[in-house]
Amino acid sequence: MIRIWKRSLAAQFIGFTLTALILSQALTFVISWQEHSKALDDAAKSEFFTRARTMTRLMGSVPPQFRQQALLASETRNSRFWLTDHDTADAAAWRQDAASQFSRQLENFVDLVQVFSGGPDRPQIPDARKVATSNIGEDWRAPIQSLWALPQPVKYVYFDGSRGYGLVIKLDDGRWLNAAFYLTETNRWWTSTSLASLSLTAAILALISILVANRISRPLRSLVTSAEALGRGENLPPLSEEGPEEVRRTAEAFNRMQARLHRFVEDRTKMLAAIGHDLRTPLTSLRLRAELVSDAGNQHKMLSTIDEMQSMTEAAIAFARGESTAEETRAIDLEALVESICDDQADLGQPVKFYEGGRLTYRCRPDGLRRAVRNLIENAVRYGLEANVSIRQSATTVDIVIEDRGPGIPEALFEKVFAPFFRLESSRNKETGGIGLGLSIARAVVRQHGGDISFAQVTGGMQAVIHLPLEGQVLGTATQKAKSRAVKPTKRGLRGAFVSR
Structure with missing residues (x-):
């Protein structure tokens, strides 16, 4: 109570x-x-x-x-x-x-x-x-x-x-x-008539209070829903600016905040794309000048550096374009999405396994989330020899878990690896170390959904977890079907209940 x-x-x-x-x-x-x-x-x-x-x-x-x-x-x-x-x-x-x-x-x-x-x-x-x-x-x-x-x-x-x-x-x-x-009896005011009158008055007031409270709380509930959706990166229409003055002013403030956030993100992505695009001209000029260098050793080093800068520029432009793409939020089968990514990687010969759980319908931007999950799986395969993927639920989140058998990341660098262009691999070779934007892109996508990414050292390897807010789950889905689905062998091995190591 x-x-x-x-x-x-x-x-x-x-x-x-x-x-x-x-x-x-x-x-x-x-x-x-x-x-x-x-x-x-x-x-x-x-x-x-x-x-x-x-x-x-x-x-x-x-x-x-x-x-x-x-x-x-x-x-x-x-x-x-x-x-x-x-x-x-x-x-x-x-x-x-x-x-x-x-x-x-x-x-x-x-x-x-x-x-x-x-x-x-x-x-x-x-x-x-x-x-x-x-x-x-x-x-x-x-x-x-x-x-x-x-x-x-x-x-x-x-x-x-x-x-x-x-x-x-x-x-x-x-x-x-x-x-x-x-005077044999003192007159009492709590007679059946007075109590019935008081009860009737209380019932009428309670009914009126329910109607008034619902009228007040309805726009507040809409505000909560919109705020949660905005935190997950959804594009929302403006709230209806009606009702009492306090509620109306709150809706107006929320609409202004939403417009400013969208304008800020758009300006940032446009600026990043413009910088990346403008860097192409000086890089081309540097490449032409490097070709005129007579010392073959210095020329090779200069061209390698220019190629690296060119790769970083192209990655930044690609990242900006992906940020500026307004993908629609919709309900999908999250398990099917993650399983399809694992199947694609397994078809390419990568040691990736997916462990089935229950069917889960989730509201998200599928292309962005697919990109984030694929980046983490590719990192697990590249540095951890294999990737074991599963989906689990906690009290507040839906978690996509990727485990590998690699040496892992030092705990002191758990946050630093998300910095753009940061690489643990010191050779600066993009074939072995990449550009350094994969984790940055993955966390940006997940945070747009209102979640985050965390790392943890486990026995024999490393664990990366994508935490998605439970609010995105579509209620009424048959999550209990996992109990009735038979454990079935596939061409990539036996799929059973995933046990975290």
Whole structure:
């Protein structure tokens, strides 16, 4: 869950929205609930006070034998009425008596809350121990006369904190009417209705958040895809510059960066081609002058040097032309591409073997990648006696592995061998050492695909690895077919599972 939260903009947007909803609702309830509860409490006490005055009048007009039935008929879930022959001066004793009255079963009251709302089977009653320890030191008080507005004397007292309220009224016949009110349940805001309302609001906000987050993240996903493709050297159309201002400005900046990169590469390759082309004229002039040298030994050395410079110039021009060629990126069978290169070399009599793996569809520029793989294979054959080629996958890359049996490259020169025109072979003979552009061209091609080339010393030889980014792999290809393909002999030997030595 934390991983999704960190990686997904939609999850964060929804989470922040729902958090804001819950906090705002909680703050609203905290602010309004106290006032709301006080209003409900005042309304209930007002209703009880009115009922007590009504019962006081009623006791004066009802015959004594019917008074008890009238009191029982007037009782509610929150109120009790009873008559006593004497006054209770001790407020603590009266509180205990009132608490016991609420444990009495009601005879004529129908609890609609229990019937329709599934409330508790028995109403909540005051706890006698809690009543005994609450309101200690509080004695009887007299209410405001304008509030009572009856000639009969009355006094009141609280019990169980402020949840209980009691009245004692002296009737005209000398008896005492006792009335007790107890707020049996605290009203809750987390009712099924409020929770359903909150859930519905949260669901609507989550849906809106998903739509908004997708609208925001869609151009960002396009930007990520385009950036990955640009890093692999693909020619892309400009991004759509629409949406919110921040997203639009980001797309505009990316398009400008892409145009500048393409312009820089084009200018560099054009300059390299121009330099290589312009060098042909002075080299031709030097060759003509060398022909006029009378010393045969010096003439041969000068012509050899001019031939070497001519070869380097032609290689530079060829490299520039290859760089300037805009090859289309497309999906190919990478294993078939590498296998065809190995087959071509084997047909020429070179000791090259390819070890099959799984079928892998990959987006690349096939001609450029073919050139890079062929250069590494030719180097392995030239300096390492043979080339064993395979394809493997890691967590982040697709690797083309070329192994040989040669002495290898000193680790200190792993990076230097990629420099243009650098050669390990010191004879400067292009038949044995080449021009020195092969590895430079190979790494340039691979880096245009977003990858790189690395070397490693292995037992009995050298290993060159072309690392291609896994993002270029076309998903949905049947890579598992490698398990079902039979190991088959070919004219160049047995092809089986390649084991790195």
